[in-house]
Amino acid sequence: MLSDMARGFLDEAAPVSHFRKMRDAGSTYDAGLWREMAQMGWAGVLVPESAGGSNMGHAAAGILSSEMGKTLAATPFLSSSVIAATALRQVSDKRSDEALARIASGDLTYALAVDEGKKFTPSATEVTAKREGNGYRISGTKSFVVDGGFADRLLVLAKTDEGLTLFDIPSDRAAISRKAQNMIDARDASRIAFDNVEATGDDVLGQVDGAMSVLRPAMQAGQAALAAEMSGLATGAFDMTVDYLKERKQFGALIGSFQALQHRAAHLWCEIEVTTSAIMHAGRKLDSAPDQATLAVSLAKARAISTAKLAVIEGVQMHGGIGMTDDFDMGFYMKRARVSAEWLGDYSYHAEQIAQLRGF
Amino acid sequence: MQLSSDPETFRVELRNWLEANCPEQMRDGANTEAKICWGGKDWVFSSDAQRLWLERAASMGFTVPTWPKAYGGAGLDRVREKIFHEQLGQINARLPLQSFGIWMLGPALLRFGTKEQKMQYLPPIARGEIRWCQGYSEPGAGSDLASLQTKCEDKGNHWLVNGQKIWTSYADKADWIFALVRSDRDAPKHKGISFILVDMTSKGVTTQPIKLISGISPFCETFFDDVEVPKHHVVGEVNRGWDVAKYLLTHERQMISAGGSGLFGGRALGAIAADEAGEGGLCDATSRAAAMEFEVNSLAIGLTLERYKDMAESETGVGDASAMLKYVGTELNMQRMELMMSAGGSEALEWDGPVGSRAGEWLRTKANSIEGGTSEVMLSIVSRRVLGLPG
Numbered sequence: 001m002l003s004d005m006a007r008g009f010l011d012e013a014a015p016v017s018h019f020r021k022m023r024d025a026g027s028t029y030d031a032g033l034w035r036e037m038a039q040m041g042w043a044g045v046l047v048p049e050s051a052g053g054s055n056m057g058h059a060a061a062g063i064l065s066s067e068m069g070k071t072l073a074a075t076p077f078l079s080s081s082v083i084a085a086t087a088l089r090q091v092s093d094k095r096s097d098e099a100l101a102r103i104a105s106g107d108l109t110y111a112l113a114v115d116e117g118k119k120f121t122p123s124a125t126e127v128t129a130k131r132e133g134n135g136y137r138i139s140g141t142k143s144f145v146v147d148g149g150f151a152d153r154l155l156v157l158a159k160t161d162e163g164l165t166l167f168d169i170p171s172d173r174a175a176i177s178r179k180a181q182n183m184i185d186a187r188d189a190s191r192i193a194f195d196n197v198e199a200t201g202d203d204v205l206g207q208v209d210g211a212m213s214v215l216r217p218a219m220q221a222g223q224a225a226l227a228a229e230m231s232g233l234a235t236g237a238f239d240m241t242v243d244y245l246k247e248r249k250q251f252g253a254l255i256g257s258f259q260a261l262q263h264r265a266a267h268l269w270c271e272i273e274v275t276t277s278a279i280m281h282a283g284r285k286l287d288s289a290p291d292q293a294t295l296a297v298s299l300a301k302a303r304a305i306s307t308a309k310l311a312v313i314e315g316v317q318m319h320g321g322i323g324m325t326d327d328f329d330m331g332f333y334m335k336r337a338r339v340s341a342e343w344l345g346d347y348s349y350h351a352e353q354i355a356q357l358r359g360f
Numbered sequence: 361m362q363l364s365s366d367p368e369t370f371r372v373e374l375r376n377w378l379e380a381n382c383p384e385q386m387r388d389g390a391n392t393e394a395k396i397c398w399g400g401k402d403w404v405f406s407s408d409a410q411r412l413w414l415e416r417a418a419s420m421g422f423t424v425p426t427w428p429k430a431y432g433g434a435g436l437d438r439v440r441e442k443i444f445h446e447q448l449g450q451i452n453a454r455l456p457l458q459s460f461g462i463w464m465l466g467p468a469l470l471r472f473g474t475k476e477q478k479m480q481y482l483p484p485i486a487r488g489e490i491r492w493c494q495g496y497s498e499p500g501a502g503s504d505l506a507s508l509q510t511k512c513e514d515k516g517n518h519w520l521v522n523g524q525k526i527w528t529s530y531a532d533k534a535d536w537i538f539a540l541v542r543s544d545r546d547a548p549k550h551k552g553i554s555f556i557l558v559d560m561t562s563k564g565v566t567t568q569p570i571k572l573i574s575g576i577s578p579f580c581e582t583f584f585d586d587v588e589v590p591k592h593h594v595v596g597e598v599n600r601g602w603d604v605a606k607y608l609l610t611h612e613r614q615m616i617s618a619g620g621s622g623l624f625g626g627r628a629l630g631a632i633a634a635d636e637a638g639e640g641g642l643c644d645a646t647s648r649a650a651a652m653e654f655e656v657n658s659l660a661i662g663l664t665l666e667r668y669k670d671m672a673e674s675e676t677g678v679g680d681a682s683a684m685l686k687y688v689g690t691e692l693n694m695q696r697m698e699l700m701m702s703a704g705g706s707e708a709l710e711w712d713g714p715v716g717s718r719a720g721e722w723l724r725t726k727a728n729s730i731e732g733g734t735s736e737v738m739l740s741i742v743s744r745r746v747l748g749l750p751g
Contacts, residue, residue: 242747257751262743269742270684277663295659302656351652358655360630360648 002060006067009040014073016236016329019186022074023332028188029109029150034075038106042077046085046221047104051097053085054104058221059283062228066279069232070239072332074187076109079147082225084110087155087166087218091206099153099168111151111171112222113142113192114215120345122157122164122215127194129158129165136160138167138197146343148190149180155205155218156194163209167199174198185335217290220297223344224282227297227304230340231279234272234304234311237333241265241315261318268314275300275307295357298350305347308337361420367439374447381416382453383409389452393578393724394716396458400491401535417456418487424462427470431478432486438673460529461485461492465538467611468555472596472604481557493560495525495539495582496605503737505540506549506602510584512541512556519543519556519589521564524581527731531567531580534560544599555601557593558584574723575713609733610682628655629696633703647702654692654699661688680745687738690728697722 014033022030037043045061047053061082068077080103088096088103102108114122127140138158148154148171156167171178175197181189206214242265245256255261282300285293312334316323323330341347361377364370386409397403397410405411417423420434425444427433436444448455466485469478484490501508510523521541531537537558544552558565564587569577596604630651668685672678701708701722708718729735743749 242749245749254750256749259740262747262749263736263739265747265749266739266742269747270688273681273684274657274660274664274688277667278660280667281663299656299659303660306656351649351656354655354659355628355630355648355652358628358631360628360634360651 002056003063003067006042006064007070009036010067010071010073014068014071014075016071016332019072019074019332020329023186028074028186029076029147030074033073034109035106037075037077038104043081043106044085044100044104045081046089047081047100048089051101052104053100057283058224058286059280061221061225062279062283065225065228066232066235069229069234070236072233072236072336076147076151078222078225078229079112079151080108080110083112083218083222084153084155086221087205087214088168090214090217095202096205108153109147109151110153110155111145111148111190112218113145113148113154113156114219115144116140116142120342120349122212122219125157125159125164127156127158129160129167129199131161135198135200136167136203138194138199141191141193143191144181144343145178145190145192147188148178148192149188154192155215157211157215160208164211165208166205166211166214167203168205169197169199169203183339185332185339187336187339189339219344220290220293221286223301223350224279224286224293224297226340226344227282227300228279230304230308230337231272231275233333233336233340234275234308237308237311237315237330237337238265238268238272240330241268241311241318244319255318264314264318268310271307271310275303278303295354298345298353298357301345302347302350302354305341305350309341312337363420363434365437365440367443370440371443371447374444375450377420378447378451378453381413382451383412385409386413386454386456387452388454390454392716392721393576395454397454397456397488398459398491398530398533399457399488400459400533401489402533403488403491413454413456414488421486423457423488424466424486427466427482427486431470431482438670457488459485459488459491460494460534461490464494464608464611465492468538468595468604468608471607472555476592477595490535491530491533493528493531493534493537493580493582495528495531495537495558497527498524499526503734505605506553508540508542508553510539510541511545512543512554512589514543515588518591519593521556521558521584521587521589523584525584526581527570527579528567528582529578529580531560531582532569532577536560537565537582538595540601540605543601547599550602552599553601553605554598555595555604556589557595558587558589562587562589564588572724573726574720575711576720576724578724610678629658629699630655633699636700636703647699650699650702654695657688658692658696661692664688680741683733683738683741683746686732687735687742691735693728694725697725 013036022028041054042064044053045056045064047055049055065077068075085100085103088100099108116126127138127142129136129138138156142156151171154169154171156169158165158167175195177193178190181191183189245261245265246254248255278300282296285296315330315333319330322328363373385407397414421429421432422434424433425436426441429435462485466482469481496505498508498510510521510525513520525539537560539556539558540553541556542552543554564585566583568581570579570581571577633651665685668678700718704718711717711719
C-alpha cells in the first residue's frame with residue numbers, strides 16, 4: 001500500500017531528527033530529499049502521465065501528505081506538487097504542460113502568494129497589477145508565502161482594473177524582494193514585496209479577472225492536502241504520547257494505567273478517527289467531483305485544525321515537563337500545528353464556508 | 361417482484377416501487393421515538409398508512425433489507441443497502457419498522473442461532489409480528505454488566521430463571537425478551553453467562569415501568585420468579601452467552617450512534633434552528649458559532665459511520681473500535697438537543713405531555729451517554745483494547 005511504502009521511505013530518509021537538523025542549520029529546503037521524492041512519483045502526484053507525472057490523484061496526495069505530517073517532513077510537496085500543479089492543470093497550454101513536467105521531475109518549485117494581512121482572505125487582495133503598455137506593473141506586499149524563500153516561481157494574486165488576476169512569475173524577477181518570515185515552526189515562509197514589478201500578458205495564468213477559476217481548485221487541493229498533513233501530524237504526536245503512557249512510571253505504576261489519562265488518550269483517538277473520515281472523503285471528492293468539493297474540503301480542514309490542536313496540547317500535557325523542552329520533538333508538532341491552522345484558512349474561515357453551504 | 365442485483369437498475373426499480381407503495385403520510389421523515397412503528401402482538405397502528413407501509417415493506421423484505429431472503433429480508437449487499445437508505449431519504453420516508461428484534465436479536469441469531477431458531481424467530485421479527493426487549497442490566501450490574509446475578513438453573517427438562525432485570529426498554533410492551541443469565545455460579549464471571557430467550561407471557565414474568573425525568577417510561581424493571589424456560593431457548597453455547605452479548609453490544613453501539621448523525625442529505629441543525637429563531641435567523645454570534653461547530657462535527661461523524669460500516673463488511677472488521685462510534689454519536693446527539701432547546705428559548709420549555717415535546721426529547725437524550733454502556737466505559741474500551749494501555 002502507498003501509505004506503507006511512504007512510511008518506510010520517510011522513516012529512513014526524513015524522520016523528525018532530519019527536520020531537527022534542518023531547523024538547527026537554519027535550512028528550510030532539502031533539494032536532495034525532494035529529488036528522491038520526485039523519483040518515486042511524489043512530486044508528480046497530480047501531474048498527468050503525458051507530462052511525466054504519476055497522476056495518482058488527490059486521495060493519494062492526501063495519503064502522502066499525511067505520512068509526511070507524521071514525521072514533519074518539510075518539502076515543497078503542498079506548494080508545488082499540490083497547489084501549483086492543480087492551478088497549472090486548470091490551464092491547458094504548452095507552457096503550463098512544460099511547467100507541470102518540471103514539477104514532476106522535481107526541477108521546478110512554486111509558492112502561492114495570496115495572503116497579505118493577518119488572515120486568509122483572498123477576496124480582500126490589495127496588491128495591484130496596473131496596466132502599462134502591453135503589460136502590467138505589480139505593486140504591494142504579500143505575506144505568509146509558504147516556501148516563498150526557495151521557490152523558483154510564484155503564483156501571485158493581484159487586482160487589475162478588471163478584477164482579481166493570477167500571475168505566474170519567476171521569483172527572481174527584478175524589483176521582487178523576499179524576506180524570510182522566520183515562523184515559529186521553522187518551515188519556509190516569506191514576506192514578498194513587489195515594487196512595480198514588470199509582468200506581461202503571458203505571465204497571467206488563466207484569464208484576466210479569472211483568478212478564482214484557477215485558484216479555487218488549487219487552494220482546495222492545497223487545503224485538503226494540508227488537512228491530511230495535519231491529521232498525520234496529530235497521529236504522530238498521538239503515537240508518541242501513547243508510547244510514553246506505556247513507559248513512564250509515577251506513583252509506582254505506568255501512568256497509562258491511570259484512568260484520567262486513559263480517557264484523555266481515548267478521546268483524542270476518537271477525534272483522530274473522525275477527522276480521518278473527513279480527510280479521506282475530501283480526497284475522494286476532489287478526485288470524483290472537484291466542482292462540488294468545497295464542503296468536503298472545508299470540513300476536512302476544520303476538523304484537522306481542531307484535532308491537531310487537541311493532539312499537541314494533550315501531547316505536551318501528558319508528557320509533562322519534558323514536553324516543554326526544545327530537545328523533545330513534541331514542540332515541533334505544536335508549532336507546526338499552529339502555523340498550519342492559519343495557512344489557507346483557519347477554523348472560523350472553514351466553519352463559515354460550511355455554514356453557508358449548509359444554509360445558515 | 362424480483363429486484364436487480366445491478367446497483368443502478370436496483371436504484372431505478374426501488375425508486376419506482378417506493379413511489380407506488382410508500383403512503384404519502386409516511387413521507388414526513390419522522391423517526392422520533394413517538395412515531396416509530398415497533399410492531400408486536402399488541403401493536404396498535406397509529407394510522408392505516410402506518411399499517412400499509414409495514415405490510416408492503418415486509419412483503420419486499422425491506423424491514424430488514426440486509427437479512428437473507430429466507431428469513432424475511434431482501435438480501436441486499438452493502439452497495440444496495442446504501443442505495444436503499446439513500447432512496448428512502450430522497451422521499452423522506454419513515455422506516456417501516458424498528459425494533460430490538462431487528463437491531464439486536466436478529467444479528468445475534470444470524471451469527472449464533474441454530475437453523476431452527478433462525479426459522480422460528482427471524483421471519484416474525486421481519487414482519488413486525490413479535491416485539492422483543494433486551495434484559496441485560498440488573499440493579500447490581502450496570503457498567504459492570506458481567507457481574508449479573510439473575511439465576512438460571514438446569515432442571516433437567518427445563519431452565520429455571522430467578523432474578524431481576526432493570527432498564528429493560530419497553531418490556532411492558534414486548535412479547536419476548538432475550539436476556540443474559542448466570543448459568544454457572546462457580547465459573548469466572550464472564551464464563552458462566554448464557555443468552556436465553558423467554559416468552560414474556562410465561563408464568564412468573566412481571567414488569568414495572570420506570571418513570572423518567574422526561575415523563576415517559578420507556579424503561580422497565582422485569583422480574584423473574586421461578587420462570588420455566590424450555591432447554592432449546594439458549595442461543596449459542598450454554599455458559600458462552602458473553603460472546604453473544606459482546607457481539608451484540610457492538611451492534612447496539614452502532615445503532616445508538618446512528619441516531620446522532622446529520623448526514624449530507626438531511627438539513628443542517630443550524631438551518632433548522634435559524635428558521636426557528638425567525639426573522640434574521642440565528643442572530644447572536646454565540647449560537648451561530650455553536651451551530652457551526654456542531655455541523656462540522658456532525659458531518660464528520662456521519663462520514664465516520666459510513667466508513668466504519670464499510671470496514672465492518674471488510675475482512676478486518678471493526679471490533680472494539682465501535683465503542684468510538686457510540687461515544688461520539690451519543691455525545692453529538694446530546695449536543696444537538698442542547699442547541700435545539702437554546703434555539704427554542706422559553707417556548708421550548710413548555711410541557712405539553714411527554715410525547716413529541718421538545719423538552720421531553722431533550723431530557724430523553726440525557727440517557728444516551730449512559731444506556732448501552734456509558735461514555736466512560738466506551739473510553740475505557742478504547743484505551744485498553746484499541747490503544748493497549750495497561751490495566
